[in-house]
Structures are given as C-alpha cells and as structure tokens.
Amino acid sequence: MxxxxxxxxxxxxxxxxxxxxxxxxxxxxxxxxxxxxxxxxxxxxxxxxxxxxxxxxxxxxxxxxxxxxxxxxxxxxxxxxxxxxxxxxxxxxxRPDGQVLHITQNRLREKQALSAAGLPLTPFAPVTDLASLEAAITKLGCPAILKTAGFGYDGKGQVRINQASEASAAWAVIGAQAAVLEQVVDFELELSVVAARGLNGQVVDYGLIENRHSQHILDLSIADLPLSAAQTAAAHEIAHGVLESLGVVGVLCVELFLTKNGDLLINEVAPRPHNSGHLTIEGCPTGQFAQQLRAVCGLPLGDTTRHCAVAMANLLGDLWQVDGRSQTPDWSRALANPRVNLHLYGKAKPRPGRKMGHITALAATREEAAQSALAARAALLSN
Ligand SMILES: Nc1ncnc2c1ncn2[C@@H]1O[C@H](COP(=O)(O)OP(=O)(O)O)[C@@H](O)[C@H]1O
Ligand SMILES: [Mg+2]
Structure with missing residues (x-):
C-alpha cells in the first residue's frame, strides 16, 4: 500500500x-x-x-x-x-487510472464492461454503419436513441428514432460515426448514486439522488430519494459493483433510470464528481470534492451522511437573457432565503445551455428543499 x-x-x-x-x-x-x-x-x-x-x-x-x-x-x-x-x-x-477513463469515455466500451460485470443496463446494441443500425432497430424496436460512442454530454451527439424509416437520416445526423443504439426507457424517474472508493478499497456513497432534466440537461437534484428498501439496496449494490468492477480510485457517479416496472437500469457512469453530487458540498460533512481529494490522495474517506434535506438547481447561461436583452441576475434575490447558497463558476460568457453556477437549498424536508432551490432561481428572473 x-x-x-x-x-x-x-x-x-x-x-x-x-x-x-x-x-x-x-x-x-x-x-x-x-x-x-x-x-x-x-x-x-x-x-x-x-x-x-x-x-x-x-x-x-x-x-x-x-x-x-x-x-x-x-x-x-x-x-x-x-x-x-x-x-x-x-x-x-x-487516479482513477487511465484504463477507467478509457472505458468510460466511450459509451460502447462502458456498456460492454458493465454488462460483462453482470450489471443491469438499458438494452443496447453497437452501431458501426447503417446496416448495423438497421439491425439494431430490428432487435431493440422503436422508439430508440442513437448516441455517439464518444464525446457526448448534456444530450449532445444523440438523436431519437421513432420509426425504422428514420435510420439513414439519424445516421447522418450523428455524423456517421461509431455509436450505440439504446431502447427508449419509459422511466418513472431518473436518479444517481455518487460514490467513492479509496485506495484501500473502502467504498462509501451519498445515497439516492433524484434528478430532473430539462432539454437533456440536469435541472434539479434532490437528495434522499425515498424508494423501497429493496430498490434502495439494489441501487447501492449497483453503484458499489460499478466502482469495484472498474477498480476506481476516486468519486464516480452512476446515472440510473427507475422503470415503470420498478427496475433500476444504468444509463451511464461518470468517473468523477458529478453535477448531481454538488448538493453534497453543503449537505454532507464531506462533500464529493473533498471526498475525491481524500480518495486520490490515499487518505481515509469522510462521512457522507446528510445534515438535513438538500436540493440543487443548476444556473444556466439562459438566466442572463431576459426577453432577448442581456442582464446580470440580481444574486441578492436568490439569497433572500438564508438556507440558500450560491455557487458561480467564474465563466466569462453566459451562453444559453452553459452551466454557469448552481444554487443549493437546505431545508427540513426534501420537498421544501426542492421548492426553495427552484424559488431562489425563479427569483432571479422576476423584477
Ligand atoms: N435510453 C433512454 N431512454 C430514455 N431517456 C433517455 C435515454 N437515454 C438518455 N435519455 C435522456 O437523456 C438524458 C441525457 O442522456 P445521457 O445518456 O445521460 O447523455 P449525457 O452524456 O448527455 O448526459 C438522460 O438523462 C435522459 O433524460
Ligand atoms: Mg447523462
């Protein structure tokens, strides 16, 4: 060691x-x-x-x-x-080592590695050319989503296919490159588990975080999603299984779908702190970034229990545009609630869709935390 x-x-x-x-x-x-x-x-x-x-x-x-x-x-x-x-x-x-990065930076390699480890995934098929796309559509059915194998984030490099006749158009849209076809999951909700593995193999996680997206970009995360005991145990087991099978040292996030049948399926994993884990900064004694530091330095991992209910709302560049005019949000409005914290990332250009910062709200219940985070953000837009 x-x-x-x-x-x-x-x-x-x-x-x-x-x-x-x-x-x-x-x-x-x-x-x-x-x-x-x-x-x-x-x-x-x-x-x-x-x-x-x-x-x-x-x-x-x-x-x-x-x-x-x-x-x-x-x-x-x-x-x-x-x-x-x-x-x-x-x-x-x-840390984590280059092999973890190599696997997870490519959707196909990632899915093949996780499926070989026996973990539950959204049904998928590899796509290398138009013929394999057509075969994948036959196998998985429609609707389906075609995703480029590399370089995707915030829904980029993805196209939905509603019927088989759209195959060649979809193939052109993604630039005729290596891809994965996924069945569209009719999910009940999306969640993530942010977890960390130390150099000595110790694994900790921050529980189940509910994630709501808007236009394929994370919008709101709420800690402590109350699922059944069996589902909660399954989510923990999946996250720990991912960290162990990939041999991760550091923080990793598993994004999951909860299907209408109550099953949990992995959507994708990110071998690093994750947007949905930002609420751990104020919500937990050791936030995900302090945890990442401890893990990669080979230090003992820190406490992940929550102080109280917590939610996070993203601040996108769109907030700087009101009725076509550019404006700087009045941050004092968001801070009117003393249990709200503001994070801004120091980015000069607030382009639409660009993550400029986030708001974290602490509260007594998760519903109240979510409401507070959304209200603080909405206050930025009202005059
Ligand atoms: N197979 C799917 N079924 C249903 N919704 C999906 C599927 N894949 C992606 N999505 C939706 O699109 C979002 C972004 O897709 P994701 O694969 O996580 O890509 P990104 O790398 O852009 O985060 C997901 O959080 C989910 O809301
Ligand atoms: Mg994602």
Whole structure:
C-alpha cells in the first residue's frame, strides 16, 4: 500500500471547468497546492489553482512536464486520450487510472464492461454503419436513441428514432460515426448514486439522488430519494459493483433510470464528481470534492451522511437573457432565503445551455428543499 499524499503536495487536474474548480477549492482548504492543464486560459479551475498550464490534451510533452511537477494526477475532463494519461503516469500516479477513463469515455466500451460485470443496463446494441443500425432497430424496436460512442454530454451527439424509416437520416445526423443504439426507457424517474472508493478499497456513497432534466440537461437534484428498501439496496449494490468492477480510485457517479416496472437500469457512469453530487458540498460533512481529494490522495474517506434535506438547481447561461436583452441576475434575490447558497463558476460568457453556477437549498424536508432551490432561481428572473 503506497503512502498517502499529504497536504503540502500538489494535485494535478487535467481539465479546467467547474468540477476542477470545486476540487481545487477543497484541495486549497486542506493545504494542498493545485496545478491544472487545459487548452483554456483564466479557466474556472485556473482561477483557484496555483498553476494554470495552457496546453492541448494531445501535447504529450506538455502533459509529461505537467505530471513531473505534481504528486498525483486526476481529471475532471473525461475525453483525455489514453496516450495522455499514459504520458502522465510515467511521472505521477493517475487516479482513477487511465484504463477507467478509457472505458468510460466511450459509451460502447462502458456498456460492454458493465454488462460483462453482470450489471443491469438499458438494452443496447453497437452501431458501426447503417446496416448495423438497421439491425439494431430490428432487435431493440422503436422508439430508440442513437448516441455517439464518444464525446457526448448534456444530450449532445444523440438523436431519437421513432420509426425504422428514420435510420439513414439519424445516421447522418450523428455524423456517421461509431455509436450505440439504446431502447427508449419509459422511466418513472431518473436518479444517481455518487460514490467513492479509496485506495484501500473502502467504498462509501451519498445515497439516492433524484434528478430532473430539462432539454437533456440536469435541472434539479434532490437528495434522499425515498424508494423501497429493496430498490434502495439494489441501487447501492449497483453503484458499489460499478466502482469495484472498474477498480476506481476516486468519486464516480452512476446515472440510473427507475422503470415503470420498478427496475433500476444504468444509463451511464461518470468517473468523477458529478453535477448531481454538488448538493453534497453543503449537505454532507464531506462533500464529493473533498471526498475525491481524500480518495486520490490515499487518505481515509469522510462521512457522507446528510445534515438535513438538500436540493440543487443548476444556473444556466439562459438566466442572463431576459426577453432577448442581456442582464446580470440580481444574486441578492436568490439569497433572500438564508438556507440558500450560491455557487458561480467564474465563466466569462453566459451562453444559453452553459452551466454557469448552481444554487443549493437546505431545508427540513426534501420537498421544501426542492421548492426553495427552484424559488431562489425563479427569483432571479422576476423584477
Ligand atoms: N435510453 C433512454 N431512454 C430514455 N431517456 C433517455 C435515454 N437515454 C438518455 N435519455 C435522456 O437523456 C438524458 C441525457 O442522456 P445521457 O445518456 O445521460 O447523455 P449525457 O452524456 O448527455 O448526459 C438522460 O438523462 C435522459 O433524460
Ligand atoms: Mg447523462
């Protein structure tokens, strides 16, 4: 068992968005130094880090130089190629390791690995060309969703197929690239389990989080979804099974569908802190970013029990546009409720659909927490 990486050491983060920013904030709190590498300058993570390296993820020399100057490398951006994580691994431990990244950055590899581990997934079939798409439609039926195997987020790289005759148009829409066809799940609701696995194999999780999406982007997350004891146990077992089968060191999120029949199916996994886990920052003694730090440094994991009910609402760039005019939201309105906390990610350009920040509301019940988060956000738009 290797020695823990202790405060004073430097955490290297590949990627520079809000996930890296909040990880850097936790690292700073515990007295670590932070270095980030991405193609962007003055990035959300770079604003918090000690060092901001501006380089492309394909610049292997820059990655090696970066890794030489840190004590551990982790990532917040999943689409880093295996060559880059291998280059980093020559100089510092990469956690979770490059193989986890390699599997989860590709929907097909991810589904094949999870299904080989015996975990329950949305029915799917691999697609490599139009003929295999047509065969997949015959096998799974319609409606179905065609998703590119690589580089998808916030619903990008996806197209719905309502009838078999739409196959060739759908194939063109996704740019005729390697993909996966999934059956459309008529789900009751969506949930996630954010969990962490330490270097010693210890696994903890933050319970069941209900997720509501709007236009394929996460809109609202509410902690402590009350499912039956059997369903709750199944969700925990699935999350722990994913972490163990992939050998993850760090935080990982499993996105699940609860079907109308009461079954749980994995939609996808993200090998890092997740948007739905932001509510753990104020909601739990050890939030998901502090947990990620502990895990990748080989420290004991922290307490994941909730202080009270908690919900989170995302703040998208759309909030900066009212009736076609640009405006800066009046943040004091959102903070009128003293149990509401505001997070802004330091992004300069509020484009529609872009995640600019989030609001977390604490309350006595989950319904009240959800209402408070939504009300605080709505208050930003009212005059
Ligand atoms: N097979 C499916 N059946 C029903 N809804 C789906 C399916 N796949 C995706 N969705 C909807 O689209 C959202 C985004 O899809 P997801 O695969 O999670 O991609 P992303 O990488 O963009 O998060 C999901 O959270 C869900 O609301
Ligand atoms: Mg998703």
């Amino acid at each position: 290797s020695k823990p990486i202790l405060p004073g050491a430097t955490i290297g983060i590949l990627g520079s968005g809000q996930l890296g920013r909040m990880l850097a904030q936790s690292a700073r709190q515990m007295g670590y130094r932070v270095s980030t590498l991405s193609p962007e300058k003055d990035s959300p993570t770079g604003q918090i880090a000690d060092h901001e390296v501006v380089a492309d993820y394909s610049d292997l020399d820059a990655i090696e130089q970066f890794a030489r100057a840190v004590d551990v490398v982790t990532f917040e951006f999943e689409n880093v190629a295996s060559e880059a994580t291998a280059a980093a691994a020559k100089h510092a431990p990469v």
